[in-house]
Amino acid sequence: MDMGDEVKVFGSWGSPFSRRVELALLLKGVPYEYIEEDIFVFENKSPLLLQYNPVHKKVPVLLHNGKPIAESLVILEYIEETWKANPILPEDPYDKAMARFWAKFLDDKCLPAIRKAAFSPENEREEAAEEVRDCLKTLESALNGKRFFGGDAIGMVDIAANFVGFWLRIIQEVTGEELLSVEKLPELFKWTEEFVSCSVVKKCLPPKDKVLDVVKARVAPK
């Protein structure tokens, strides 16, 4: 590791996206300075964040020796290419492509479906929940008997799936909709338990009760 390396993460305690970045850095043993941003009130975002991510004005932003990188999956690729310890992507180009495919699937399909299931008005929730269950069934196929999406150790897809591993259960609790059941998705359910049990992941999860409060405030009442 470069002795002169300056690594900063602009994040938010409750954001799965900024937690992804922190998880990757922790996994690779990269020390970083963390800057907490208030993402709930736009006016509270720091001038630095707006300077480093003028396009989206969002967390996370990784600042490496003064150079800003935005968008969590782009940041994960950057981290992988910059710090070689504990790789989060496979070496083989095809396996790498599969990892990228599933990470993209998580953000393009699973995440919007879960958001809809969580925050839609009550009468739209059941249909949205069905869409989530379909997404998760598809996602489960990527596990293919492995302990993690990355194989024996967590990789980029596991990191990207952090909102399935942790946030999803909280959303289920609040909405009362069954999204990830042990009966219908046993492999994926088992993965969530393996994921949150990882010591490095545990260091990188927000306090459950705080997340519960945020979700409760956003979910439309029954």
Place this chain on the structure above:
Amino acid sequence: MAEEVKLFKTWSSRFSLRVVWAFKIKGIDYESIDEDLSNKSDLLLHYNPVYKKVPVLVHNGNPISESTVILEYIDDTWKQNPLLPEDPVERARQRFWAKFNEENLLPTIWAIFTTEGKDLEEAMAAWVENLKFVEEELKGKKLFGGEKLGVADLVFGWLANLIGIFEEVSGLKIVDERYPLLLTWMQVFSELPVIKETWPPHDKMITKYQALYEKYHPAK
């Protein structure tokens, strides 16, 4: 053993064209399978069960879907004429802009094409915001990839062909003189030897998008 490189595409798909360009840039021979999306082949559905879309690359029996994933795979597998530079910061920059195109530009252009009245106004306002950033990004650069063609150029490539078609069909001005760098890029990109003459037939495109436009803007 002969290498099997198959590309499932359609004649008009801007996403498939990205892969065609990548193969051209690297001089890779491939077999082209043209799909009719209203009647998808069993093979396509077999190789892309998740999205059931084109493009799909099948390399020695292994299928890869999602054009940006395919582009990275091609770059990882065939090392000549790299689509991404070595420097991680530059790689991140191009990936960021590729994502911006997919998640911001494309949905907005679709909204411009398919909506009217207040929705169209909102879409245009969003488009103007988007283009400001794109124009800024092109400052001091010949291409989105910098000096050389990169993944970001291939992903933005659709603009160089489809903007003209959308403007002709809709009568709207979509990229105007406020964006001189983008207009120049569209010109430069189209003139590149690997890109020249790869566009789908103009008349066929006008017919296709005219019909689509009328579907969303029925005569009152």
